[in-house]
Amino acid sequence: MNSWKLKDSSKGHEGLVSDDNFQNSVIFHYPCSSNYDCTYYHSELPPGIYKFEVWGADGGDGMYHSTYTKRPGKGGYSVGAFFINKTTNVYVFVGGKGENGLHPSTRDAKGGYNGGGDAPSDKVGSNNDSGGAGGGATDIRIGDVDLDSRVIVAGGAGGTGFDTSYVNIEITPFGGGLTSSLPRSSGGTGVAASQTTGYQKGNGQKGIIGSLGTTTSGGGGGGYFGGNAIAESYGGQAGGGSSYIDGVFSYGDIVKNATNGESEMPLLNGVGKGNS
Template sequence: MLAYHADLENVEVKIRLGVLIACLFASSSVLSPSATAVSTNPSQVCVGNSCSVTFPFSGDYYQWSAPVTGTYTFQVWGAQGGNAGYNGTSLSAGALGGFASGQKVLTVGDTVYIYVGGQGEGQASTSFSDFLAGGFNGGGIGQNGKTGTANNRAAGGGGATDIRLVGNALSNRVIVAGGGGGGAIFQGYGINYPGVGGGIAGGNGGTANYPAPSEYSGFGGTQSAGGAGGRNGAQALAGSLGSGGRGSNDNSDYGSSGGGGGYWGGGGAGWGMGSGGGSGYVGGVLSSTLTAGNATMPNPSGGTMTGRTGSGIAKISYSLPATNLSIAISGGATTTNKGSVTQIIATTDGAGFITFYVGTKKIAGCIRMFSNIGTRTCSWKSTYQG
């Protein structure tokens, strides 16, 4: 007697052929459209019909294709500014990255560009007067002072994390999480407080003795302009579209840090002062959230946190359309003879990959068979009698 059941989250059909139970199984992560992105892209993770892809920092951008038509949720976390320090020891922490989220309707095949910000360079440095690279995707350049090992140190700004549609120019950004300003240390000015990543605006930099806002420190980027650079000593550079400003660059005794990248970047720091954070942006998405790096935000690993430490990260979530799978045996057979070939027919209403099983064993030649809407047939040579 032929009997079967189906579960839409984990589509499973059992067919009884006499004493034989043939279990054909296709998990939701297999029976689903596959991304056609470049080979370095992370894989989707699905629980039922809910899927997500997490993009860690890579030092380059991702190019990813929307696997289905529907509403996508974008979540992006900006990078922390570099930690100022010496030979691996952190002496002054970089400001934390911000967070942004929003939704966008995409059509299957749409190309999505994901830029994940990197943390600025800093504490690994051992030389003097060296330039300190800003993090990938807009972190501003810092520069150490020319003397001392535990003083006069600086760091590069953190890079922004953003998502772009239609093209990969800055003008194609639809959502941005700002990067934090790089840390710095000059003991005569007190504890250094670089500006956090945005938020509507990046945080302003300052120090304990010269608190923000201060003309000596970098200002945060806004929705329409980069943050001004600090003027202590040589004038630091202002932030620009997408990039943090460079810290004061004149080979002085003071370290000066770079501003954070963002929609508009934060200003670089004057001598020994704080750099500004980059702003966030959600103008190209709906149901948006924009959170500064000093506020509570979702943790990409679950729960919540205050600001993003280290490099940035991005996450894209979406739902797969309900996919029905039915199984039939050619000719309606209810028994099988050992050595005979049985045609097992799977019918789906969505494109994807189907793997056929007998019991818990995959059927050779019937693994990850692509199926468009319609049917796919697996030929199984029976090892059972009855």
């Protein structure tokens, strides 16, 4: 196992395990007790061809009349090979799950580490209709820690909101895919995060207070581009963040791919949807 360390060891502990099915493999677990205040792994890797697999984090669940919508979005999955031709600094950012809407809603729900958008508190009325926060993206960066050094990204899911249950939105705010989920509300849909657009590179949008002032929307998921939030009279569910695989390639039985959180994908404990 390579000598991986956390950038800020005061925030967590290395959650590293090896996979007995693969030589020289490392599985990175989320290292922090806080879903939003975390840090990244770093190491130097020697020359070679590496398989990268990343899973984005789930979004938070929003409230509808004091009850959770129970339709949280799942993070996406990306895979591909990468060639390192000389000893190189490598950085692994593992996304944190978006916080569920709070009841009572005394503060903002916190977006997951690595780009998840917060969901604002519901400060009007009975304080029980706040959105869920967006999940963070998981990505690998080569050579530097800036966003432009990402070679593979799995988008985090958006948070649900009041409208998820109010208008019975059946499509979850999944993260991942080259184009992620649309923000959805009682008034229609917004713009999905993709390879060229979204709220911001890396970051999902903070949720929006509905025009009636009584509910708040979910926060956007982190991603290559973060997801957008949406609200009409009430708070909608946000879009997930997009994935990115242009920095990796297919090699042998490794086929580069970006799968959204609504789809079947390989998991560490089998096959399923999302990263759980």
